[in-house]
Amino acid sequence: MSAPASPTAPATVVISPCLWFDDGLEAAMDFYTAVFPNSTVGDVLRRSDPDGGQGGVVAADFTLGGVMFRGINGGPQFRFSEAVSFQIDCADQAEVDHYWERLTDGGEESMCGWLKDRFGVSWQVTPRRLYELLRDPDPARAYAAQEAMLQMRRIVVADLEAAADAAAPA
Numbered sequence: 001m002s003a004p005a006s007p008t009a010p011a012t013v014v015i016s017p018c019l020w021f022d023d024g025l026e027a028a029m030d031f032y033t034a035v036f037p038n039s040t041v042g043d044v045l046r047r048s049d050p051d052g053g054q055g056g057v058v059a060a061d062f063t064l065g066g067v068m069f070r071g072i073n074g075g076p077q078f079r080f081s082e083a084v085s086f087q088i089d090c091a092d093q094a095e096v097d098h099y100w101e102r103l104t105d106g107g108e109e110s111m112c113g114w115l116k117d118r119f120g121v122s123w124q125v126t127p128r129r130l131y132e133l134l135r136d137p138d139p140a141r142a143y144a145a146q147e148a149m150l151q152m153r154r155i156v157v158a159d160l161e162a163a164a165d166a167a168a169p170a
Contacts, residue, residue, distance in 0.1 A: 014068070016061075016067075016068040016069060016070050017069050017070070017084075017086075018069070018070040018071065018072065019069060019070070019071045019072075019080075019121065020071075020072055020074045020077075020078050021071060021072065021073050021074070021119065022073070022074075022075060022076045023056070023073045023075070024073070024119055025057050025059075025060060025071040025072065025073045026044075026056070026057045026060075026073075027119075028071065028119045028121075029041050029060060029062045029071065031117075031118070031119075032062065032064050033062060033064070035099070035102045035103065036064045036065045037065065038063070038065050038066045039062070039063055039064045039065060040062065040063050041060065041061075041062045042060065042061035042062055042063065042068075043060065043061045044057055044059075044060040044061075045057070045058045045059045045060065046058060056073065057073055058072065058073060059071065059072045059073070079120060080116075080119070080120040080121050080122065081122070082110075082114070082116075082122045084122065085114065085121075085122035085123060085124050086121070086122070086123050086124070087123070087124040087126060088123060088124065088125050088126065089126065089128060090125060090126060090127045090128065091127075091128060092127065092129075092157070093127065093156070093157045093158070095127070096113075096125055096126075096127050096154065096155060096156075096157070097154070099123070099125045100115065100125050100154045103115055103117045103123050103125070104117070105118070106118030109153045109154070110153065111150070111152070111153060112124075112149055112150060112152065112153075112155070113125050113126050113130075113149070113152070113153075113154065113155040125154070125155065126155060127155055127157050129157045129160065129161070130145070130149060130155055130157070130160060133145035133160055133161070133164050134146055134149075136164060138167075138168065140167040140168070140169075141164040141165075141167050141168055142164075143167065144163040144164050144166065144167035145160045145161075145163055145164045147163065148160050148162075148163035148164075
């Protein structure tokens with residue numbers, strides 16, 4: 001059980017993922033804001049040069065699909081891993097295909113709707129229909145959809161539905 005909120009605790013909290021890039025933050029922001037609707041680049045902090053000029057990007061805020069992200073160019077000390085991924089809730093197969101094609105361009109496909117993009121960030125591209133089928137009240141249909149999904153890289157809704165329908169009693 002969690003402790004009650006402190007009377008001095010803020011009424012609202014904003015939690016934003018912060019992505020650590022070696023030096024690819026600017027390219028990543030440009031790429032991601034082109035892939036996701038309702039996306040913008042916000043504040044960008046650049047290195048200051050001794051002569052008063054500005055150098056490369058140090059840190060920045062950007063919004064993807066209405067969600068605030070922060071990024072830093074922190075050097076090669078840390079790498080992305082599948083331990084943290086971003087799930088894209090797709091309304092239909094067209095959305096799955098859009099995000100899959102865009103994010104795997106220069107990246108790497110994995111199983112069950114997972115991929116790594118060209119920057120090494122892990123994503124799960126999942127259609128809502130997958131979760132509907134996995135919660136099907138008929139356990140045979142749910143199991144068949146799950147087994148079909150486990151064989152896929154990009155999730156194909158029609159194939160999930162066909163597997164579930166084949167498991168349904170005649």
